[in-house]
Amino acid sequence: MALLVRVLRNRVSISQWVPVCSRLLLVSHTQGQWGRALSGTSQLSSTKDSPQPVEEKVGAFTKIIEAMGFTGPLKYSKWKIKIAALRMYTSCVEKTDFEEFFLRCQMPDTFNSWFLITLLHVWMCLVRMKQEGRSGKYMCRIIVHFMWEDVEQRGRIMGVNSYILKKNMMLMTNNFYVAILGYDEGVLSDDRGLAAALWRTFFNQKCEDPQQLELLVEYVRKQIQYLDSMNGEDLLLTGEVSWRPLVEKNPQSILKPHSPTYNDEGL
Numbered sequence: 001m002a003l004l005v006r007v008l009r010n011r012v013s014i015s016q017w018v019p020v021c022s023r024l025l026l027v028s029h030t031q032g033q034w035g036r037a038l039s040g041t042s043q044l045s046s047t048k049d050s051p052q053p054v055e056e057k058v059g060a061f062t063k064i065i066e067a068m069g070f071t072g073p074l075k076y077s078k079w080k081i082k083i084a085a086l087r088m089y090t091s092c093v094e095k096t097d098f099e100e101f102f103l104r105c106q107m108p109d110t111f112n113s114w115f116l117i118t119l120l121h122v123w124m125c126l127v128r129m130k131q132e133g134r135s136g137k138y139m140c141r142i143i144v145h146f147m148w149e150d151v152e153q154r155g156r157i158m159g160v161n162s163y164i165l166k167k168n169m170m171l172m173t174n175n176f177y178v179a180i181l182g183y184d185e186g187v188l189s190d191d192r193g194l195a196a197a198l199w200r201t202f203f204n205q206k207c208e209d210p211q212q213l214e215l216l217v218e219y220v221r222k223q224i225q226y227l228d229s230m231n232g233e234d235l236l237l238t239g240e241v242s243w244r245p246l247v248e249k250n251p252q253s254i255l256k257p258h259s260p261t262y263n264d265e266g267l
Contacts, residue, residue: 015165122131123180129236148169
């Protein structure tokens with residue numbers, strides 16, 4: 001599977017996704033040893049202390065058309081946001097060390113494990129972009145769209161029967177929304193709440209090592225903190241995200257984000 005992941009990374013590259021932007025169809029408790037292990041696990045600032053999204057003031061007409069399912073005028077062109085969303089999703093699958101997760105979290109080297117790791121990183125991107133008002137929420141929809149397009153394409157490359165693939169896609173979609181709700185609730189809670197959410201979804205209630213949960217809770221907290229340190233305008237225009245290592249000596253440090261490269265730069 002590790003070899004397959006590398007092959008899929010090469011075959012399903014960002015260059016293959018760019019033309020898709022022009023024809024997008026939007027789709028619309030643990031206790032005991034866990035508590036002791038996580039009681040002081042991370043001193044990172046929680047998401048409760050993160051900047052909260054500011055609701056944009058929109059006119060009555062915009063509210064009406066959005067209530068009808070259409071997208072009102074955005075801060076930037078839809079094309080730029082779609083390209084940025086593509087880059088952000090690509091960062092979730094090309095800049096994540098899947099083999100490190102397989103090893104550290106003792107996950108089976110399977111497609112389902114790949115999806116669970118990707119889902120976790122996509123969710124963290126969604127948490128960050130929801131802070132950027134209507135444009136950020138629109139970008140979230142595009143990121144999720146790209147994710148499902150990618151999952152379906154990878155399934156076909158692996159030779160999964162079309163009927164089985166469709167059935168699995170429906171199951172994964174349901175699990176996706178359950179996971180998002182659980183992660184949202186967990187990240188707004190303390191470390192024990194976040195650990196419970198990760199135990200239920202990421203580990204599928206099969207983790208027996210509290211240190212693995214402690215590691216993942218710390219990872220999520222520091223990634224959320226790092227994403228919050230990035231400029232929202234840059235994220236909307238570039239979508240470029242880099243991930244901090246799963247294991248590092250000083251997880252509380254905030255690395256300085258790289259200078260952004262805008263979508264239309266050089267055009």
